[in-house]
Amino acid sequence: MYKGRISEIFKSIQGEGPYFGISQVFVRFYGCNLNCAYCDTRQVYFKEMSVEEVKKNIYTYQDYHSISITGGEPLLQVDFLRELLPQFKYDNKLIYLETNGVLYQNLKKIIPWVDIIAMDFKLPSSCGSQDLFIQHRYFLEEALKRETFIKVVITPSTKEEDLVEAFSIVRSISPEIIFVLQPEHPLEEALKERLGYFLDLGKDYLPNIRAIPQMHKILGVR
Ligand code: SF4
Numbered sequence: 650m651y652k653g654r655i656s657e658i659f660k661s662i663q664g665e666g667p668y669f670g671i672s673q674v675f676v677r678f679y680g681c682n683l684n685c686a687y688c689d690t691r692q693v694y695f696k697e698m699s700v701e702e703v704k705k706n707i708y709t710y711q712d713y714h715s716i717s718i719t720g721g722e723p724l725l726q727v728d729f730l731r732e733l734l735p736q737f738k739y740d741n742k743l744i745y746l747e748t749n750g751v752l753y754q755n756l757k758k759i760i761p762w763v764d765i766i767a768m769d770f771k772l773p774s775s776c777g778s779q780d781l782f783i784q785h786r787y788f789l790e791e792a793l794k795r796e797t798f799i800k801v802v803i804t805p806s807t808k809e810e811d812l813v814e815a816f817s818i819v820r821s822i823s824p825e826i827i828f829v830l831q832p833e834h835p836l837e838e839a840l841k842e843r844l845g846y847f848l849d850l851g852k853d854y855l856p857n858i859r860a861i862p863q864m865h866k867i868l869g870v871r
Contacts, residue, residue: 653703653729654679654695656721660710663717663745664865666767666800666829671714673745674707678723683749686777687804687833692721700733715743715765724748727755734762750799751781753788766797770815774808775801775833782814789822798827803844805833812847816854828858835862 656677663671679695681688698706707716716737723730723746734744743764748756750768768788771781789797801815819828830847832840844860851858865871 650699651726651729651732652697652699653726653733655698655703656692656695658703658706659871660713661871662865662868663714664863664868664870665831666861667798667827667859668714668745668765668767669861669864672712673715673717674710674713675717675719676703676707676723678718678720678726680725681721681749682725682751683722683771683776683778685771685775685802686806687775687802690721700729700736703733704736715745717745717747718763719747720749722749722752724752724755724759727752727758730759730762734759738762748788750788750792751784753784753791756788756791760791760794763795766792766795768792768797768799770799770801770819772801772807772811772815774806774811775804777806782818785815786818786822789819793823793826797823798829800829800831803830803832803840803847805837805840805843807843807847809847809850812850813854816851820854824855825857826855828855830858830860832860832862835866 656679660674663673745765746763747767773780832844848860
């Protein structure tokens with residue numbers, strides 16, 4: 650029996666992507682394999698919890714659309730997820746996986762128990778990270794076995810060539826997918842202009858591209 654390293658479990662409103670506004674129970678997994686420059690979920694605390702403890706905690710909540718498995722990067726704890734997620738399938742709960750879209754080998758191990766995948770596409774110029782385009786390609790090919798959308802964070806340092814590379818990769822695999830541009834700072838004028846430019850650029854590649862800010866920050870909810 651594996652134990653999960655869990656930072657927090659709580660009920661709130663999904664604030665990102667095309668599902669913004671729905672009610673979810675969030676299970677935040679501790680730890681991440683990346684170190685994005687814009688990360689707003691630096692974690693300092695976790696509790697080791699059994700499958701039963703996590704399940705019991707989730708089931709104290711009622712009336713929600715789905716269970717968001719989030720982080721950090723939850724796929725780092727794939728052995729625990731393999732024990733946890735089947736529990737919810739038997740109870741007809743929807744599983745919504747939020748992931749940085751890199752650990753495709755781990756995704757393969759749990760995809761039968763996932764319903765919706767919110768996949769990040771990390772751009773080196775935005776994250777200050779290495780080039781992850783190959784990993785994202787493999788990840789997306791696997792993720793498409795389930796309902797999937799993609800999210801890219803746009804920052805003041807986002808380079809057009811990185812974004813065009815992302816558009817091209819995604820178009821070659823799934824041209825109809827929902828592709829979300831998410832501004833790091835939604836109210837910053839300079840970023841709004843950049844966002845508009847990138848949105849127009851993306852329409853030439855992906856018809857379902859859209860710009861959606863982090864609504865929970867605008868609404869002031871968790
Ligand atoms: S992948 Fe997400 S949690 Fe990990 S460092 Fe990047 S923004 Fe933070």
